[in-house]
Amino acid sequence: MSELTDTQIRILELAAARNDALAMPLPKGLHGAAAKKAVTRIMELGFLEEVDANITRGETLWRETGDGHGLTLIATEAGLAAVELSPAEIRTRLDRRNPEPLETGPSVPRAGTKQAGLIEMLSAPGGATIAEISEATGWQAHSVRGAISGTLRKKLGLTVEATAEPERGRVYRIAGS
Structure with a gap:
């Protein structure tokens, strides 16, 4: 998988996560020329292919064919194998007519990252x-305020509360922690 960029790997990982x-x-x-370049390369490698979109199932279009x-x-x-799915998982994913949509929740940060450390600090009782x-x-x-507002609240859907404490100032906590 070393011949793929991080963006191309992310595209395949998202596809693998869907039923x-x-x-x-x-x-x-990811849109415009950057999207076209990333997808074209993945298609050249045989990891993605174009198929007729099933509009009745609400499938998002990659491109229009001009005939409605x-x-x-x-x-x-090969694309699913590139993101290291087992053969049984690959067969399940390639059954395109599975009518049940995949329930996806917010993403979870990798352990050991600054984002994970931030969540851990805000989850602590204090x-x-x-x-x-x-x-x-x-x-x-x-940057801290941006991470709390943009990443934790908007992207991850966490509720972050701020309270004023006389001895420490404004203290941030993840609600329910």
Whole structure:
């Protein structure tokens, strides 16, 4: 899999996570020329293929064919194997007519990352201040606030509460922790 970029690997991983192995929709923020370049390379390697989109199932179009129909992208057996699925998992994913949509929840950060450390700090009973998080991660204060607002709240769907404590200042905690 070394010949694939991180973006191309992400496209295949998302397809592998779906019951029907569809590669559409592409990862958030990937569109235009960058999307075309990434997908074209994966198709050249035989990891993705174009198939008729089933509009009645709400499949996202990769491109229109001009006759009122369109094509979507599906991971091939080789593509699913490239992200290290077992043969049984591959057969399950390639059964495109499975009518049950895949339930996907928010993504979970990898262990040992700064994001995981941030979540751990905010999950602790005492919570954490911006200054404490900045010291632990090496981020500037505005980056910490951006991570809390953008990543934790918006992308991961976590509820982060802020309370003012006289001795520490504003303390942030993940609700329910």
